[in-house]
Amino acid sequence: MTSTSPEAENSAAVPAPVVGRPRSTAASNAILAAVLDLVAEHGSMRAITVEAVAARAGTSKTTIYRRWATKEELVAAAVESIKAPPAFELPHESVRDDLIRMLKAVRTDVSPRERRILRCIMIDSEDNPELAAQQERLMTERRRAGIELVRYWIERGELRADLDPMLVAAGLVSPLLTIQIYGHYPHLRTPDLAERLVDQILTGIGTR
Amino acid sequence: MTSTSPEAENSAAVPAPVVGRPRSTAASNAILAAVLDLVAEHGSMRAITVEAVAARAGTSKTTIYRRWATKEELVAAAVESIKAPPAFELPHESVRDDLIRMLKAVRTDVSPRERRILRCIMIDSEDNPELAAQQERLMTERRRAGIELVRYWIERGELRADLDPMLVAAGLVSPLLTIQIYGHYPHLRTPDLAERLVDQILTGIGTR
DNA sequence: TCCTTTCGAAACGCTACCGTCGCGTATCGA
DNA sequence: TCGATACGCGACGGTAGCGTTTCGAAAGGA
Numbered sequence A, B: 001m002t003s004t005s006p007e008a009e010n011s012a013a014v015p016a017p018v019v020g021r022p023r024s025t026a027a028s029n030a031i032l033a034a035v036l037d038l039v040a041e042h043g044s045m046r047a048i049t050v051e052a053v054a055a056r057a058g059t060s061k062t063t064i065y066r067r068w069a070t071k072e073e074l075v076a077a078a079v080e081s082i083k084a085p086p087a088f089e090l091p092h093e094s095v096r097d098d099l100i101r102m103l104k105a106v107r108t109d110v111s112p113r114e115r116r117i118l119r120c121i122m123i124d125s126e127d128n129p130e131l132a133a134q135q136e137r138l139m140t141e142r143r144r145a146g147i148e149l150v151r152y153w154i155e156r157g158e159l160r161a162d163l164d165p166m167l168v169a170a171g172l173v174s175p176l177l178t179i180q181i182y183g184h185y186p187h188l189r190t191p192d193l194a195e196r197l198v199d200q201i202l203t204g205i206g207t208r
Numbered sequence C: 001t002c003c004t005t006t007c008g009a010a011a012c013g014c015t016a017c018c019g020t021c022g023c024g025t026a027t028c029g030a
Numbered sequence D: 001t002c003g004a005t006a007c008g009c010g011a012c013g014g015t016a017g018c019g020t021t022t023c024g025a026a027a028g029g030a
Helices: A025-041 A050-057 A061-067 A071-080 A095-108 A112-127 A129-155 A165-180 A193-203 B025-041 B050-057 B061-067 B071-080 B095-108 B112-127 B129-155 B165-180 B193-203
Strands: none
Touching: A025 A050, A025 A061, A025 A071, A025 A112, A050 A061, A050 A071, A071 A112, A071 A129, A095 A129, A095 A165, A095 A193, A112 A129, A112 B112, A129 A165, A165 A193, A165 B165, A165 B193, A193 B165, A193 B193, B025 B050, B025 B061, B025 B071, B025 B112, B050 B061, B050 B071, B071 B112, B071 B129, B095 B129, B095 B165, B095 B193, B112 B129, B129 B165, B165 B193
16 A cells, blocks of 8 residues: 555556646546436437537536547446445345245335436447446345355245246346336236246246 | 238338239248348357348348338347247156156257257347347247146146246256356256256155 | 636527428319 | 419428537546
């Protein structure tokens, strides 16, 4: 820790010179936050303009373009600045409660703002490999907790030993996400969706 | 059937006069097909241009704007022209086979072209209520078969009677779609995904 | 203090695309 | 044949947004 800068450098940014007036980190943060705000408000990354970002951040376009060469780099940097939510604590009292809590965490820990941001990343990552990589990073982080949870209860014999933890997690989280975030199956958007999903997969749907 | 036109009128189109040279239905069809082609090739509706549609359809921009007032109307009409796939026949030999067949039909009956179109509709329906309505129409049609199937096997006592058929369908189709179409959980993209999903939900994951 | 760089503001060039118009030609019904 | 409309073509005006430039002022480091 000899002379570390207080803020981590933005990866894809144009490097700042060492002499002269230093760049305002407050401005950098405000710009990245403004990008995420606007992405959350409007539908996608196509829908936001650099001028709007500057206005929201209280800076000028010049200040933005001094840091990032293109709009794509700017958005990528903003997405990169998103941190994964802190790992939530589970009481480990019962499989059912844990799974339900995990699913509800997907719904509550993720704010509506962040939810819309994730949705936009999903959309735009189609034709933006940089964004696609970022998406993978965010998704993998968020998926890990669920997979670990399944593993935990398999070890304790509460879940079948021959399960693929990832498939179980997918079977629970995917329906929840498509219903909650994408708005599919509107009839299923009830407050007890998490409970119903867990019960369904826990006991199975067959009669034998 | 006195003087019915051979083709159904396009709903939101500017009505064609009764005197003078009639509009070419071939051109109309070529235009709508071109829209869907281009939507499938490029990412979204924003990415396609009216000039490109005209070029692909072998017409001129004038011909397009004589039928639809704006690009939005054009896209909406093209989406409206999509027909639901024919209902597939199931052998009804066993629940397991039927469910697996149903899931595999999701993967095979929907061509890659149509898949991309559906994806784009999903994306653009965010800020286009007209498209959102069309999306609901297409999704509901496609979901019905799965829900009916669950109901069929409930009546025959092979599935639990207290199930919500829609929740079961969602629990099966959603993971498949997110994995197959959206590319999530890349480790799960195996040829036997349908079988594994069905087995997991059929027998349940719990040990008691 | 001086030198270097940043900042905000405003204007600019550029490109892409929408939607319109005019024109000569083609095609239908009466 | 005549009248009315559709057709393709090309050009146009208008708008939006990206990225650049200029300029005076401010703010740090040596």
